[in-house]
Amino acid sequence: MKLNQFAAQLRRYWATFGVVAVIVAAAGIGLAVLSPPRYVSTTQLLVSIEGSTTASAYENDNVVTGRVATYVALLTTDAVAQRVIDRLGLTESPRDLAGQISAAAVPPRTAIIDVAVTDSSPDRARRIAAAIGPEFIAYADSLETPTGEDKQQVRTKVVTAAGEPGSRLPETLSLAGLGVVTGLLLGAVAVWIRGRTDPVLRTTADAAAAGVPLLGSVAAVPAPSEDEFIGYRGLRAHLERRPVHLDQQRAHLGQFTPTPSVWVIASATGEADVATVARNLSRTIERHGGQPVVLVGDSCDPAQARALIEPARPDHTHVLVTAPPVTKSVSASVYGEFSDGVVLLAALDSSRRGEVRAAVAHLRAAAVRVAGIVVANTWKHNRTEG
Structure with missing residues (x-):
């Protein structure tokens, strides 16, 4: 369909376009506005090997890369969440708390892991993020064994402490904007469908x-x-x-x-x-x-x-x-x-x-x-x- 043909259909079925666009956009904006506020607190962990030498640098780099990938997965497990719950005296289940935690390696191929905690309370988000660092370090140390000929030990430490949580307002605005755009697109689709199925001669x-x-x-x-x-x-x-x-x-x-x-x-x-x-x-x-x-x-x-x-x-x-x-x-x-x-x-x-x-x-x-x-x-x- 050519642009001028669609414009003609849009003028003809403007009511259909308006109803669909307004309903969908209003639903998106309402979802964004009514969603409870979310706050994010972040911390950073550094993975390294103690006792490494120049001769074993390449091997140690591969070990660290592998550990980073493993630790990213471990940070969102129920085991780590349970340790945080015990430390802070929280009431939610380990599975629920693990769902509030996200982890990702800082690209490209670094030994730093970003950890983010999302919660409806800014204080809780900061407290959980602050507790994850030491609890995960203790958990990881209990799993580690010396590696290599020199018996180097993989260590993890907090390099950036949990900061003041930031509001996820930009995401809320993005969701509202997505609702508006989706409403316009679905309105256009509704006009196209109406034009194809209209039983009355229009042109x-x-x-x-x-x-x-x-x-x-x-x-x-x-x-x-x-x-x-x-x-x-x-x-x-x-x-x-x-x-x-x-x-x-x-x-x-x-x-x-x-x-x-x-x-x-x-x-x-x-x-x-x-x-x-x-x-x-x-x-x-x-x-x-x-x-x-x-x-x-x-x-x-x-x-x-x-x-x-x-x-x-x-x-x-x-x-x-x-x-x-x-x-x-x-x-x-x-x-x-x-x-x-x-x-x-x-x-x-x-x-x-x-x-x-x-x-x-x-x-x-x-x-x-x-x-x-x-x-x-x-x-x-x-x-x-x-």
Whole structure:
């Protein structure tokens, strides 16, 4: 879909976009605002080897790298959390406390570990972060054994004490902003879905999807302006290009003289002003030197249809027959048998896709040629965005 097409859909379905965007954005902002405040206190640990020598520096570096990766995982275990709980006399379970602790190695390939504690209380966050350092060091020392030929010992110490907790307000603002952006995106998706599934014809492109030629768009108003007559001139030009085989067929059968043209004008369900369109088309044909006549065809009897059309053909260049809605009467099919084809009218914001397709199928089932679809608007400026 092109940008201008989406912009047109956005204007058309602005209510859908607004409702979805506001609901989602409000949910995101509400979640951010109502979430309890969170505070983060951090501390840093340094992992090193005591008694290392230059000769074993490379080996010791690999040992430290491995220990850092192991310690990062150990810092968030229940065992370390239990030691902190015992030290501070906390009441939560080790699993819950471990969920408040995060650890990560400072990149790239350093021996420093960042430890962060998140809590709803700034004092508790600082106390837990301060307790993790010594408790983890004691726990790690109990697990360590001397390494290497020189029996070096891996040691851990606190290099940055737990500081004053910082508020996670930026994360709250980010969550609110994410809610707004998500609301806008989902609103746009809702507009796209609405445009794809809307059963009502909204644009001329929608009308063209019925599977027959789109003959144009006209203003179905009693007194069209000169600009609005442009659509009728285009429709007249389309109808003048009727297939040559229709004239040859009629001449061969001896039914009618091949020169005059007969067009049945009808809508799918009565949503378009057929009489007004026929009169305006007749006026346009007269302006171009033609001799049109508009007839009302409301009979379902083929003999009466023939009797209405045949006398009009010799004295007119164009015979326009207005018929009842295709899906409510067989008149359009009956008169269509004696015409060059049926011009099917559709009204934007009123005609439904399924009804227009049903009308086309009805005419084709009766072996009547459908000349095409004309969008008959009741406003001055026709919509052509697709």
